[in-house]
Amino acid sequence: MDVHPPLAKLMITLFGFVAGFDGNFDFKDIGKDYLEPNVPYVAMRMFPAICGILLAPTMFLTLKAAGCRSFTALMGAGLIIFGALECP
Amino acid sequence: MIATAFTAFAFTSFSNQQELGPSRAFGLSWWFWLAMTGLGLGMTVSIKWVGLFTIAWVGALTLVHLWVLLGDYKNVSVVSFSLDAHVVAMESANGSQRIFAKHFMARAFCLIVIPLTFYMAMFQIHFLVLQNPGDGDGFMSSEFQSTLNSKGMQNVAADVLFGSRVSIRHLNTQGGYLHSHPLMYPTGSKQQQITLYPHKDDNNLWFLENQTQPLDINGEPINGTGAWNNLAETPYIKDGAVLRIYHIATHRRLHSHDVRPPVTEADWQNEVSAYGYEGFDGDANDFFRVEIVKKKSKSGVAQERLRTIDTKFRLVHVMTGCVLFSHKVKLPDWASEQQEVTCARGGTLPNSVWYIESNEHAQLGPDAETVNYANPGFFGKFWELQKVMWKTNAGLVESHAWDSRPPSWPILSRGINFWGKNHRQIYLIGNPIIWWSATASVLLYVLFKGIAVLRWQRSCNDYAVTVFKRFDYEIGTSVLGWALHYFPFFLMQRQLFLHHYFPALYFGIMAFCQTYDFITTRVSGVGLRENPIISKVGAVAFLALSAVTFALFSPLAYGNTWTKAECNRVKLFGTWDWDCNTFLDTVSGLPDGVIPKRKLPERA
Numbered sequence: 274m275d276v277h278p279p280l281a282k283l284m285i286t287l288f289g290f291v292a293g294f295d296g297n298f299d300f301k302d303i304g305k306d307y308l309e310p311n312v313p314y315v316a317m318r319m320f321p322a323i324c325g326i327l328l329a330p331t332m333f334l335t336l337k338a339a340g341c342r343s344f345t346a347l348m349g350a351g352l353i354i355f356g357a358l359e360c361p
Numbered sequence: 362m363i364a365t366a367f368t369a370f371a372f373t374s375f376s377n378q379q380e381l382g383p384s385r386a387f388g389l390s391w392w393f394w395l396a397m398t399g400l401g402l403g404m405t406v407s408i409k410w411v412g413l414f415t416i417a418w419v420g421a422l423t424l425v426h427l428w429v430l431l432g433d434y435k436n437v438s439v440v441s442f443s444l445d446a447h448v449v450a451m452e453s454a455n456g457s458q459r460i461f462a463k464h465f466m467a468r469a470f471c472l473i474v475i476p477l478t479f480y481m482a483m484f485q486i487h488f489l490v491l492q493n494p495g496d497g498d499g500f501m502s503s504e505f506q507s508t509l510n511s512k513g514m515q516n517v518a519a520d521v522l523f524g525s526r527v528s529i530r531h532l533n534t535q536g537g538y539l540h541s542h543p544l545m546y547p548t549g550s551k552q553q554q555i556t557l558y559p560h561k562d563d564n565n566l567w568f569l570e571n572q573t574q575p576l577d578i579n580g581e582p583i584n585g586t587g588a589w590n591n592l593a594e595t596p597y598i599k600d601g602a603v604l605r606i607y608h609i610a611t612h613r614r615l616h617s618h619d620v621r622p623p624v625t626e627a628d629w630q631n632e633v634s635a636y637g638y639e640g641f642d643g644d645a646n647d648f649f650r651v652e653i654v655k656k657k658s659k660s661g662v663a664q665e666r667l668r669t670i671d672t673k674f675r676l677v678h679v680m681t682g683c684v685l686f687s688h689k690v691k692l693p694d695w696a697s698e699q700q701e702v703t704c705a706r707g708g709t710l711p712n713s714v715w716y717i718e719s720n721e722h723a724q725l726g727p728d729a730e731t732v733n734y735a736n737p738g739f740f741g742k743f744w745e746l747q748k749v750m751w752k753t754n755a756g757l758v759e760s761h762a763w764d765s766r767p768p769s770w771p772i773l774s775r776g777i778n779f780w781g782k783n784h785r786q787i788y789l790i791g792n793p794i795i796w797w798s799a800t801a802s803v804l805l806y807v808l809f810k811g812i813a814v815l816r817w818q819r820s821c822n823d824y825a826v827t828v829f830k831r832f833d834y835e836i837g838t839s840v841l842g843w844a845l846h847y848f849p850f851f852l853m854q855r856q857l858f859l860h861h862y863f864p865a866l867y868f869g870i871m872a873f874c875q876t877y878d879f880i881t882t883r884v885s886g887v888g889l890r891e892n893p894i895i896s897k898v899g900a901v902a903f904l905a906l907s908a909v910t911f912a913l914f915s916p917l918a919y920g921n922t923w924t925k926a927e928c929n930r931v932k933l934f935g936t937w938d939w940d941c942n943t944f945l946d947t948v949s950g951l952p953d954g955v956i957p958k959r960k961l962p963e964r965a
Contacts, residue, residue: 278750280407280483283490328867336871339835341878348900349874352795353867355904355911 288320329353392467399471403479410750411846411864416476418845422838423468430464484743501749503530503718505742507734516731518720521569521667523596524589525722526609528565531557531687532657532673532714538565539615539685539715540699541608541635547695549620552634553613556699557687566719567615568607569598572648590723598667600653603679605643612639614647615685617678617704624690624701631683631704648679654714669720670732675713678704684713755855767850770862771800771869791859791866794910798903799843799869802876806840809833832879839875842868 329350336346398419406412507514521527529539537559544554558565574582575592582588586607589596598604606615613635620632637643652675655664663671676685686705691698705713737745773796813833816823823829846865850857881896913930 278407278410278480278483280404283483283486286490332867332870336874336878339838339871339875340831341875342882344897344900345874345878345881348877348904349870351904352870352874352907355792355795355907 284320288316291316395467395471396475399475400479402472403476406476407480407483411861414846414849414864416472418842419472421841421845423472427465427468430461481739481743484746485739488739488742502535502737502745504734504737505745508736508742514718514733516733517669517718518722518725519668519671519730519732520595520722520725521598521669521672521717521720522589522722522724523569523571523575523598523604524586524724525569525717525720526566527569527669527717527721528561528719529567529606529715530718531712532716533712534687534689534700535559537700538562538718539567539702540565541611541613541615543611544696546623546632546634548623549632550618550634552616552636553611554692554696555615555633555635555702556692556696557702558699564608564610566609568609570605570607571596572603572605587723592724595724598651600665601650602667603648603650604676605647606649606676608635611635612641613637614643615649616646617681617683617685618646619681622701622703624692625688625703629683629706630686631678631681631706633685633702633704646678646680649676649685650679651675652677652684657714667717668732669717670734673714673716676715682706684710685715686710686713688712765857765859767847767857767862770847770859770865771796771803773797773859790914792907792910792914794907795870795873796866799866799873802836802873803840803843803869805876806836806872810837828879828883831883836872836875836879839868839872843872 332353333346333350336349337343341349402412402416402419404412405415530537531539534557537557538561540556540558540562541553542556542564545551546554568586571589574584575588575596577583608614614637615633616636617631617633621627622630622632636647651667653664653667654673654675657673658664659668659671662668666672667674678684681704683704683706685702687700687702690701692701773791773793810833813823813829824833843865846868847862850861877896877900881899882893
C-alpha cells in the first residue's frame, strides 16, 4: 500500500514511459538483477538524478535571494554537492 | 526535496519583493513569486505529506509579514493613530483597510487555493491513470472499488425477500463475504467452518429462510427452497424478522452455540459454524434476528425492511443474544488463512455490521427495482483515500532493522543499510563535516536568540542595529524551517529513518551559509569584513574539507571496492554500523563469497 500522495510516482511513471519501460520488472527487492530484463535504468534514474542536481543551483539562488554574497552562495551549492551522500 | 527547495527559493524571492516596500506590492514579479510559492507548496505536498511542514513554514512567515503590514500605519495599517476623529483619518483608515484586505486575500489565494487545487488535481490525474484494480484495493470501500474497471457490478434487485439467494458482506473490514466450505474446525465443535472470503465465489451464496415454512391454502407447510416463490403477499424481510440462513452449496445452516471460537478464545465470543444436512429442519440455534442499523442505512424503505446494499444490519443470534461478528484476525492454515467469523456478545460493535451485495429471487423479475453502489464521485474518493493514507501511515509502527529516532539525526549517529554483495556495500550516511556544521549553526543561532531575548528584556536596544536585526530575522527564518521540518517527527509513532531528516538538513545548511556570510562580510569588528580574501580562502578550505570527506566515504555511496583498512579508518563511531568485515584486506581478488542479504527499508 502506497502511503504517499501521487505526484512523485506519477513523475516516475512518466519518465519510465518516455524511457520505454515495459512494466514487466517489479522492483520488489533492492539488488535484483535489472540488466537481464533490459530495464532502461539509466533513463529512469535520470529523473531523480536531475532533481538531485537541481538542488545545488537552487541552494545557490536561494542564498543569493536571502542576501548572501555570491561566494557564500557558491559554498552552499558546493555543500549540497558533497552533502548527503545519497539524495532521493 | 527539490520541491521543498524550490518553495524555499520562491518564498525567499517573494519576501524580497515584499521588503522592497509598498510600491512594489502587487507588481508583476510580486505576483509571480507568490504564485510560484503556492505552486511549490502544491508540488511538495503532492509528493509527500512532509510538505505540510513546508506549508507550516511559509504560513508562519506569512503571518509575520502580515503582522508587519498591520503595523505599517503609514501605508497599510487598519489602525488609525490619529487621536481626533478627523474625517480624513477615517477615510485613509478605510483605504488602508482595503489594502490590507487585498494583501490578505492575495496570500490566501496563492498559498491556500493554489496548493489545494494542485494537490487535488494530482489525485484526479491519479484516478484517471489508474483505472484498473490492483493489490491495494482491499484497503478501499466497496463503493470506491466499484469505480475501478472490471470491479464494477451489475445492478442488483433492491428488495431482499424470504427465499432470496444472497451474498452477505462485512462492512467494516473489507474482509469480504460470509463464506463456508466443506472443511471442519479442528477445534471447538468440530463443525463446518464459517469464514470471510474476499473473492466472489459460489460458497458465498446463502438462502434466506423464514423461521418457519410458509403455509399453503390448506394450512400445510410448503417445503423446499422454492417455498417462498409464489406467495400471494411479497415476503419482505422487515426489521426484527427472524431468519434461518442456509448455505446453498453444502446444505448446512449458519449456526452458533456456547463454544469458544478457534482463534479468539475470549469469554464474550462464541463459535459460528455451519450445521445440518439436506432435509434437516434445523434447530433453535440456527435462528438469527435482523436488526437494521438505521444510522448507516439509506433513509426511506431501506430502514424498514432489508434492501440490497442500502440496508446495513446486524444478525442477532436469538438463543444467546450475541451478534455475528468478524475482525481482522486470520484463521490458521486449515482455513486457508481466511478471516475469522464469530458471534460476539455485548455493546454495539462496529465490526458486527453486514449488508447484502448480490440478491436473486424468482419473484423479482428483470423489471424489478434495482440498486448499485453509489458512485462516490471525485470528492468522496479523494477524502476516503486521504483517510486510508493517514491510517496506513500511522500503522507503520513495527520496528525496522535500520530505523532511527529523531534525536539521533542531527548528530548523525546512524545510517541506513541498503544493499551488500560481493564485498561491496551501499549504506546511507551523511557527510559528517557538513552535517555537524549545519547542526552547530542551528545551535549557535538558538544561543544567540537566547542572549538576544535576555538583552532585549533589559532594554539593551540591540535591535536598533540593522545587522543585528537582519541576522536575527534571516537566520531565524532558516532555523524556523529547520525546526518545522524536524520537531514534528518527535510526535510520530511510526517507523522513521535518517532520510526523514533531509529537508531539515537543507534548511540547516542554509542557516550555516548565512551565518558564515554574516560573520565574514557584514559584521564589523571581527576584522573579516575588511579582508575578503580570508573569507574566500575559508570557504574554499571548508569546501575542500567537505570534498575530501566525501571522497573518503564515497565507496559506501556508490558500492565501490574498498579495503578493510580504509573502511576502519573512517569508521569513527561504533554506532555507524556498516560492516567493515564485508571488505577484504586488498581490493584484488574479488569477487567471491556473498554476504547475507538483509531486509531492506521501504524507501519513503
